[in-house]
Structures are given as structure tokens and as C-alpha cells.
Amino acid sequence: MRGLPLAAWAYVGGVVAVAGILIATAPYTGLHWSTLAVLAVLFLVCDSAPALLNIESAQVAPSYSASLASVVLLGPVGAALVGVSAVITAQRHRGAVKRLFNGAQFALCGYLAGEVYVHVGGTLGTLDPASVSRTLGPFIAADVTFVAVNLPLVTGILLLTKTANLREWIDELRPLAVGYLGYGMLGLLIAGLWNKVGASAAVLVLLPLFVARWAFAQSRAQQEAYDATIAALCQAVETKDYYTRGHSERVSRGSGMIADEIGMRPERAAAIRYAGMLHDVGKLGVSTKVLQKPGNLTEEEYAAVQLHPMRGLEIVREIGFLDEALAGIMHHHEKMDGSGYPMGLAGEEIPEFARVISVADVFDTLTSTRSYRTAWTLEEAVGELRRSAGHHFDPVMVEAFLRALDRVGWEPPEPVVLPERDRVQTTRQDHDDPTSPLKVAGDHLTQQW
Amino acid sequence: MVNRTEQRSAWQLLDSGQLLLIAIAGLVVIVAVTQVAAVGLDRPVTAVIFGVLIALGELARMVMPGNREVAPIGTAGALGYALLLRVGEQPADQTPLQVVAVTAAGMLIGSLPHIAVGRAPAPDPMARRLLCIALVAFLFRPIAGRLLPAGELSKRDWLLALALMAAVVALAGLAEVVVAAMIRAEAVRARFGIALADEIGALMALWVATGPTGMLIAVATSVMGLTALLVFTAPILVTQVAFRRYAGIRATYLQTIRALSRVTEVGGYVEPGHSRRVSRLSIAMGRELGMAEAELLDLEYGALMHDIGQLSLGDPIPGGATVLASPNEQRKIAELGAGVIEQTGVLPRVAEIVRRQSEQYRVGRSPSTAPPLASRIVKVANAYDDLVGDSGDRDRSAAVLERLRLDSAAEYDPAVVESLSRVIDRGGLARL
Known part of the structure; x- marks a missing residue:
């Protein structure tokens, strides 16, 4: 918290002061202190649980249920007091200022939600079963108010302290708001059962949710481990050729850029990233001798090269990917005019994934150094993509890629410096390189480019 | 080996423990259905609504890592019905047998779509889930009937009821885990203690979510009537989504x-099927040697990737058999492979297994520097498969085992070689 910008200090000070005045001047008549104590403890446990469960990126969502329950059971002032208890959370990694701010903003949220709840006719105190359904409308209003006050307050501090940039944060806001509203609604269930079983209701409602959060955290960790593993294994495949290092990852990134640009659904965009990563694994099936051969390839050798997408497919077929990803790997060397391989598909026959990957694949090849030529500049490569749009590439994908290129840029690989001491492997030809097609002895295929 | 198992019918694949379990469950269901048919259904609307919830839960069942079938929503619903004391103003007096009948019917109906799309039913997890619910119903309902007043429950009564529910649910969860561990121990030839620890590790988190939800459903339905039922399944729904995603990623990873x-x-570096065979052999040996599930997963990854270092070699070793390569070359391949795996940054234990697979069991006279058990297993499994390969020739297999035995104590760990011999004697690799 040291080095906090002045504006942020002022902001925190303002929020804390408003909350302080509110609590100092509030009427405390008729407050159920024992219920308040239990709810405050519940709120604290929920707020501290992420720390106890060792979940990174702790969000306080389950404590929303406790706050909203206190809106019904205690009214605005009680809800504000429950919010204040966030000051003594067990999340010790949060600095004192942060905790103070949290306490103040939760108090404000609770108070305002409580006021709204009372004004639209919600009944305070323990609910009898019959009144739960009549309470629904006011409760939803309270829930919406709570989230609508909470998120802007938090957004303010995140922007002022520059811990989040506006664009990314806005992308995250929607799922957050939905999650928070959902957790808030559970507050009604807790309040509804409070009369009969007290705080045990909260335990029964929230325990499964804590387990769910734990499982989500686990799957996120697994997902990251998975991505790291797949990248490392692809890199291992690339060691066969010194010059193509990092190619898979860059093709994956390029394919992802196009996918985002043409508005693919997130699952498909994720699948195409994997497909881009794995598009060349089949190259291992091509013997090193063929890849390193300086002169013309025999027809058999050329056939072996042409089969590599099929070999790749053979390897990745068992992975539970979308079928589209498999099709993308298999057809990434097809061309729009039908002169590609392995099947000579043309135009729209070529699966969308393959049309995407082939653009990223060739672009990275052109902008990388090869043993027989230096890397092209980005402008030269862009020119080449433009020229080939229509007969080699799908123009839609080329345009999408160029737009994405303008927006997020492209980092070509560092110029390759071959290490001296090791005998490294390099190839004399690159099957991906359209400017220098594979030379096949006495064959017309070479004339295609 | 594989062909023979495929030719056996589904029933013959079940172990005696599984058969016993299914028989008991079947018997209980028959008794329950006959009884209910004789005296009629008490509060049919409640029964049908819970039956539908159980059926939906069964429809949404999923497979957790380690091929464990679970149906959290269905289980929570059935627990709720077994623990149900009142529906709003009315007392709920369903007998334990009726609970069993409704649960069985719900599970059966929920399974029909699975069967319709060609997924073979797994009778033993279903039997286990059903018996667990039966246990809860038979324990809780008589005791609750005696301890709690028939009319409106006071706050004190509710706390007593909750405590009783918690105790019964915990007991039933424990019983289910023990039965699951017994069956698993038999099926994969693991030791019972290890299987039990594995089951607890794999399923406890899910039980911590399912059990309380079942109690919550029972309490909420008692207090607020049947309309609350659907709302109160929301927490377990979220849990189910979370676990399904986790299981999905784990499966894709593997x-x-x-x-x-x-x-x-x-790439022509090793014989076709080599990695897969080495990993299957390694797992069977690891089980034989009492490894726990988490260690077996590392062992499986390590065995699958044990030759990945060969990718960094210029030319494949002739025949791909690392066992015939020079010790220096073996060490280099192991180093390179470990380097690749370390690149992931997330599989340090697997990298260690691969790195040390080339080491001799005993260098000099100090066993303290011996490589980890998993490395020793991969070394033996790799040597065996390099020398025997895909051939099912028994003589060759026996000769290779003999050769490994002669080399053991220095090159190979004798205990590991013996475990290989037991795995091979059994004539098959345990099912996963």
C-alpha cells in the first residue's frame, strides 16, 4: 500500500468517512445483537475461507450470502455492521488500508441494500415459511443494489491504484456480477431457514459452495499445468530442427488471434489454439534425412512430407478435442485453389480451422530465419499474405489476421544464432515455406509456386 | 491377452465382491418394491418429485479421475428423501423401504437414456449408491421417529435432528468408501489400506458437498415445502459443474x-506400442509394490514419456531399444527427457523419475542413493519390453525374465523384478 497515488488515498478516505458517519449516526434501537454476532462471524468465516483453503485470487463471493441474509434478518444498520467486520478478516496478505476500505465499502453496500429492501416493502426479521415467496421481489432489489454499489466501488479503487486496466476489468465484470448475484440470492435461503435451524442453515448452504470453489481452483491449476505440458512437449518435437523452435507456440498464438478477431466462441478458440500448437507433430514421422536433404526430393520422399498432417492426426486423434481441431491439423496444408495436400480440398471444403491455421503457419515461417534465407520483415510477409489471398489463403482469414496484427502486434522470433559447440540439426528445406517450395526431382509439382 | 478379456461377457468381468454387492442391492430393491406394491405409496406426490430429482441426478452422473462413477445430485436428492421429516405442515412418514423403492426407480429411469445412447450401465457403482441410501434410511428413520416429536419441531428438536442427520450421513459415507475400496482393491489388485486411502482422497471432497446438500434439502423441504426443493439443489449443481470440469481436464491431460x-x-525411435506397454506394465508393478494412486499417476506419466529424450537424438537408435544402448547414451536420453519434462514447470516428480531411470539399482554398496521406486520400475519395464516387445511368446518372456533376474541386485532392483514376474505370471495386466 506504500506509494499509493494521492487520488487513491482521497478515494479510500472518502469511502471510509462516509461509512464512518453512517455507522456513527445510525439508530441502534431494536437490533438483534445475538443474530448480528452470529452473522458477523459467518461473514468473517466466508471472507477468510479462501485464505484458509489456500485459494489464490480470493474473491469474497460466499460472504455476499451472509451480507444479504443480514439485510433481511437485521435491516440496513445491522447489514452495515456485518459488512464492517471485513476489517478483521483472516486474509492477512491484505494490507491494513485495503481491509479498512473493504470494511467501509461492505458497510455501504449493506446499508444501501437494506434501505432499498425496506423501502420496496420487504419484511424484516426472521421469515416464516409462508412469507418467503412474498419477500422475493424486495430481496432481488436488495441483491441488485448490493452488487451495483459494490462493483463500482471496487472498480474505482482498482483503477486508481492501477491494479487493473479498464478494458480487461470490464470483460471480467459480467461473470463476476452474475456470480455475486447468485451468491446473494442464497442469502434469502439462509434467512428463510434461520428461524428453524439458525446458522446451521448457512453451513449447509455454503459448504457445498466452498467445495465447488475448491474444485474450480483445482481445475484451473490443472488447466495451467496442462497448457504448460502441451507447450513443452511440442517444443520437444521441434528440437528436430533448430530453426523451427517456437514455431508451434507462435502458430498457436496467431491462430488464436484470428479466432478472436472473427468472433469464435471461447471453446472453439481454445481448441484452435491447441490445434495450432499441435499442427506439426506429424512432422516427426518424416525422417530426419528427408528434412535435412539439401538437393531435390524423390517422389517418395515428397509423398512422405505430404503425409505428415495425416501422421499428426494419427497421434492426436485420441485426445478428447473437438473434431474441428483434428480437421484443422489434418488440412492445414490445403490451399483455396485445391492444389494443397493431403486431400486437395478447395475453397469452402477446407475446414475453417485449417484455413485459420494455414495463415498463421505461413506467416510465422516467413518471418522466421531459415538456414537458406534470413527472416522476412513483417511488411514483406504481410504483402505475401495479401498476394496469396484467394488462391492459397482464405481472404477472410487473411483480413482478420491483418486486423489482429494491427491491434496486438506480432513478435517475430529472435534471429537464430546457431550454437558452436553442439552439432545442431537444421533442415535445408522447409515444407511450410511457400516462397521456397520443396524441390522434387523432375516433377511438375514444383511449378505450383 | 486383450482379446480374451474382450470376448468375456460383461458379467464375467465382475469380481466376486461386485457380484455380491449387486446381489444384495437387487434383493433389497425386490423386497422394497414388493412391500410398496403391497401397502401402496405414502404421499405419492412427494415420492414422485424426489424420484424425478434422483432420476435427473442419475442422468447427470459423471466419471471422476480413476474411473469412479458418481452422481452427486441424485445422491443428494435421495439423501434428502431418506432424511425428510416433514413436508411443510404435514409429517412425512415414508418407510425406509419406500425410500429404497423410490431411489431405485429414480436411478433406473435416469439410467435409461444412458443405455439408449449405447453407454453400458455400470451396475456396481449404482448398487453402492443405492445401498448407501438404504443404510441412511434404515438408520435415520427409526431413530428419528423415536427421538423427535410427531408434531411441529422446536429449534432444539431441529438441532438434534441435524446432529443425527450429520452422524448418519457421515457413517453412510464412510461405509460407501470402505465398500468402494474393497471392490477397487480386488479389481486392480491393490492393497486394501492403500485403496481405502485413495478412495478417501478421491471422494471425500465430493461427500463434503453432497452430504450437507442432502441434509439441506431435507430441512428446507420440511420448513418451506416442496417448492424449496429445486432452489436448494443450486449449491450441489454448482459443485457438480466444478467437479465435472476438473474430471474433464484430468482426463484430457492423460x-x-x-x-x-x-x-x-x-518418429521411428521406438517400436510401435512401446510407451503404452511400458506404462501398463509399470502401473501393474507399481500396484503390486503398494504405490498410492497419486504416485501411480506420476509413474504413468513417467513411463509414457520415458523415451521422450530420444527426440533430441539425431538418428534413432537401431531398433529403438534403449536397453541395448551404452550406459552413457542411456544416461543422455534420460537427461534430455527429464529436461523436456522440466520445461513444463509443473511435473517435477515426473522429471525426476525419467532422469533417474537409467541409473543402476546399486552403485557401490549404498542403497541410500538408489533411484526412486518409480524410476526402478520404469527401468525394469522398459528393459522387459525392449527385449520381449509385442510378441506373446511365453518362452521368450521367461528367458528375458531370467536375464533380468541375473542382472538384478546390481542393475535392477530384485523386488521390482519379482513384481514383474508376478504380473506376468498372472497372465494379464490389471484393468485400470
Whole structure:
């Protein structure tokens, strides 16, 4: 918290002061202190649980249920007091200022939600079963108010302290708001059962949710481990050729850029990233001798090269990917005019994934150094993509890629410096390189480019 | 070996423990259905609504890592019905047998779509889930009937009821885990203690979510009537989504490593099927030697990727058999492979297994520096498969085992070689 910008200090000070005045001047008549104590403890446990469960990126969502329950059971002032208890959370990694701010903003949220709840006719105190359904409308209003006050307050501090940039944060806001509203609604269930079983209701409602959060955290960790593993294994495949290092990852990134640009659904965009990563694994099936051969390839050798997408497919077929990803790997060397391989598909026959990957694949090849030529500049490569749009590439994908290129840029690989001491492997030809097609002895295929 | 198992019918694949379990469950269901048919259904609307919830839960069942079938929503619903004391103003007096009948009916109906799309039913997890619910119903309902007043429950009564529910649910969860561990121990030839620890590790988190939800459903339905039922399944729904995602990623992870370990075969570095066979042998040996599930997963990854270092070699070793390569070359391949795996940054134990697979069991006279058990297992499994390969020739297999035995104590760990011999004697690799 040291080095906090002045504006942020002022902001925190303002929020804390408003909350302080509110609590100092509030009427405390008729407050159920024992219920308040239990709810405050519940709120604290929920707020501290992420720390106890060792979940990174702790969000306080389950404590929303406790706050909203206190809106019904205690009214605005009680809800504000429950919010204040966030000051003594067990999340010790949060600095004192942060905790103070949290306490103040939760108090404000609770108070305002409580006021709204009372004004639209919600009944305070323990609910009898019959009144739960009549309470629904006011409760939803309270829930919406709570989230609508909470998120802007938090957004303010995140922007002022520059811990989040506006664009990314806005992308995250929607799922957050939905999650928070959902957790808030559970507050009604807790309040509804409070009369009969007290705080045990909260335990029964929230325990499964804590387990769910734990499982989500686990799957996120697994997902990251998975991505790291797949990248490392692809890199291992690339060691066969010194010059193509990092190619898979860059093709994956390029394919992802196009996918985002043409508005693919997130699952498909994720699948195409994997497909881009794995598009060349089949190259291992091509013997090193063929890849390193300086002169013309025999027809058999050329056939072996042409089969590599099929070999790749053979390897990745068992992975539970979308079928589209498999099709993308298999057809990434097809061309729009039908002169590609392995099947000579043309135009729209070529699966969308393959049309995407082939653009990223060739672009990275052109902008990388090869043993027989230096890397092209980005402008030269862009020119080449433009020229080939229509007969080699799908123009839609080329345009999408160029737009994405303008927006997020492209980092070509560092110029390759071959290490001296090791005998490294390099190839004399690159099957991906359209400017220098594979030379096949006495064959017309070479004339295609 | 594989063909023979495929030819056996589904029933013959079940172990005696599974058969016993299914028989008991079947018997209980028959008694329950007969009884209910004789005296009629008490509060049919409640029964049908819970039956539908159970059926939906069964429809949404999923497979957790380690091929464990679970149905959290269905289980929570059935627990709720077994623990149900009142529906709003009315007392709920369903007998334990009726609980069993409704649960069985719900599970059966929920399974029909699975069968319709060609997924073979797994009778033993269903039997286990049903018996667990039966246990809860038979324990809780008589005791609750005696302890709690028939009319409106006071706050004190509710706390007593909750405590009783918690105790019964915990007991039933424990019983289910013990039964699951017994069956698993028999099926994969693991030791019972280890299987029990594995089951608890794999399923406890899910039980912590399912049990309280079942109690919550019972309490909420008692207090607020049947309309609350659907709302109160929301927490377990979220839990189910979370676990399904987790299980999905775990499965894809394993599939991917299995698939990518084949690049060494496609590249002509090793014989086709080598990585897969070494990993299957290694797992069977690891179980034989009492490894826990988490260690077995590392062992499986390590065995699948044990030759990945060969990708960094210029030319494949003739025949791909590392056992015939010079010790220096073996060490280099192991180093390179470990380097690749370390690149992931997330599989340090697997990298260690691969790195030390080339080491001799005993260098000099100090066993304290011996490589980890998993490395020793991969070393033996790799040597065996390099020398025997895909051939089912018994003589060759026996000769190779003999050779490994002669080399053991120095090159190979004798205990590991013996475990290999037991695995091979059994004539098959345990099912996963």
C-alpha cells in the first residue's frame, strides 16, 4: 500500500468517512445483537475461507450470502455492521488500508441494500415459511443494489491504484456480477431457514459452495499445468530442427488471434489454439534425412512430407478435442485453389480451422530465419499474405489476421544464432515455406509456386 | 491377452465382491418394491418429485479421475428423501423401504437414456449408491421417529435432528468408501489400506458437498415445502459443474500425454506400442509394490514419456531399444527427457523419475542413493519390453525374465523384478 497515488488515498478516505458517519449516526434501537454476532462471524468465516483453503485470487463471493441474509434478518444498520467486520478478516496478505476500505465499502453496500429492501416493502426479521415467496421481489432489489454499489466501488479503487486496466476489468465484470448475484440470492435461503435451524442453515448452504470453489481452483491449476505440458512437449518435437523452435507456440498464438478477431466462441478458440500448437507433430514421422536433404526430393520422399498432417492426426486423434481441431491439423496444408495436400480440398471444403491455421503457419515461417534465407520483415510477409489471398489463403482469414496484427502486434522470433559447440540439426528445406517450395526431382509439382 | 478379456461377457468381468454387492442391492430393491406394491405409496406426490430429482441426478452422473462413477445430485436428492421429516405442515412418514423403492426407480429411469445412447450401465457403482441410501434410511428413520416429536419441531428438536442427520450421513459415507475400496482393491489388485486411502482422497471432497446438500434439502423441504426443493439443489449443481470440469481436464491431460508419447513411435525411435506397454506394465508393478494412486499417476506419466529424450537424438537408435544402448547414451536420453519434462514447470516428480531411470539399482554398496521406486520400475519395464516387445511368446518372456533376474541386485532392483514376474505370471495386466 506504500506509494499509493494521492487520488487513491482521497478515494479510500472518502469511502471510509462516509461509512464512518453512517455507522456513527445510525439508530441502534431494536437490533438483534445475538443474530448480528452470529452473522458477523459467518461473514468473517466466508471472507477468510479462501485464505484458509489456500485459494489464490480470493474473491469474497460466499460472504455476499451472509451480507444479504443480514439485510433481511437485521435491516440496513445491522447489514452495515456485518459488512464492517471485513476489517478483521483472516486474509492477512491484505494490507491494513485495503481491509479498512473493504470494511467501509461492505458497510455501504449493506446499508444501501437494506434501505432499498425496506423501502420496496420487504419484511424484516426472521421469515416464516409462508412469507418467503412474498419477500422475493424486495430481496432481488436488495441483491441488485448490493452488487451495483459494490462493483463500482471496487472498480474505482482498482483503477486508481492501477491494479487493473479498464478494458480487461470490464470483460471480467459480467461473470463476476452474475456470480455475486447468485451468491446473494442464497442469502434469502439462509434467512428463510434461520428461524428453524439458525446458522446451521448457512453451513449447509455454503459448504457445498466452498467445495465447488475448491474444485474450480483445482481445475484451473490443472488447466495451467496442462497448457504448460502441451507447450513443452511440442517444443520437444521441434528440437528436430533448430530453426523451427517456437514455431508451434507462435502458430498457436496467431491462430488464436484470428479466432478472436472473427468472433469464435471461447471453446472453439481454445481448441484452435491447441490445434495450432499441435499442427506439426506429424512432422516427426518424416525422417530426419528427408528434412535435412539439401538437393531435390524423390517422389517418395515428397509423398512422405505430404503425409505428415495425416501422421499428426494419427497421434492426436485420441485426445478428447473437438473434431474441428483434428480437421484443422489434418488440412492445414490445403490451399483455396485445391492444389494443397493431403486431400486437395478447395475453397469452402477446407475446414475453417485449417484455413485459420494455414495463415498463421505461413506467416510465422516467413518471418522466421531459415538456414537458406534470413527472416522476412513483417511488411514483406504481410504483402505475401495479401498476394496469396484467394488462391492459397482464405481472404477472410487473411483480413482478420491483418486486423489482429494491427491491434496486438506480432513478435517475430529472435534471429537464430546457431550454437558452436553442439552439432545442431537444421533442415535445408522447409515444407511450410511457400516462397521456397520443396524441390522434387523432375516433377511438375514444383511449378505450383 | 486383450482379446480374451474382450470376448468375456460383461458379467464375467465382475469380481466376486461386485457380484455380491449387486446381489444384495437387487434383493433389497425386490423386497422394497414388493412391500410398496403391497401397502401402496405414502404421499405419492412427494415420492414422485424426489424420484424425478434422483432420476435427473442419475442422468447427470459423471466419471471422476480413476474411473469412479458418481452422481452427486441424485445422491443428494435421495439423501434428502431418506432424511425428510416433514413436508411443510404435514409429517412425512415414508418407510425406509419406500425410500429404497423410490431411489431405485429414480436411478433406473435416469439410467435409461444412458443405455439408449449405447453407454453400458455400470451396475456396481449404482448398487453402492443405492445401498448407501438404504443404510441412511434404515438408520435415520427409526431413530428419528423415536427421538423427535410427531408434531411441529422446536429449534432444539431441529438441532438434534441435524446432529443425527450429520452422524448418519457421515457413517453412510464412510461405509460407501470402505465398500468402494474393497471392490477397487480386488479389481486392480491393490492393497486394501492403500485403496481405502485413495478412495478417501478421491471422494471425500465430493461427500463434503453432497452430504450437507442432502441434509439441506431435507430441512428446507420440511420448513418451506416442496417448492424449496429445486432452489436448494443450486449449491450441489454448482459443485457438480466444478467437479465435472476438473474430471474433464484430468482426463484430457492423460489422453494428451498418452497420445504425445506416441511421437517417439511415429518418429521411428521406438517400436510401435512401446510407451503404452511400458506404462501398463509399470502401473501393474507399481500396484503390486503398494504405490498410492497419486504416485501411480506420476509413474504413468513417467513411463509414457520415458523415451521422450530420444527426440533430441539425431538418428534413432537401431531398433529403438534403449536397453541395448551404452550406459552413457542411456544416461543422455534420460537427461534430455527429464529436461523436456522440466520445461513444463509443473511435473517435477515426473522429471525426476525419467532422469533417474537409467541409473543402476546399486552403485557401490549404498542403497541410500538408489533411484526412486518409480524410476526402478520404469527401468525394469522398459528393459522387459525392449527385449520381449509385442510378441506373446511365453518362452521368450521367461528367458528375458531370467536375464533380468541375473542382472538384478546390481542393475535392477530384485523386488521390482519379482513384481514383474508376478504380473506376468498372472497372465494379464490389471484393468485400470
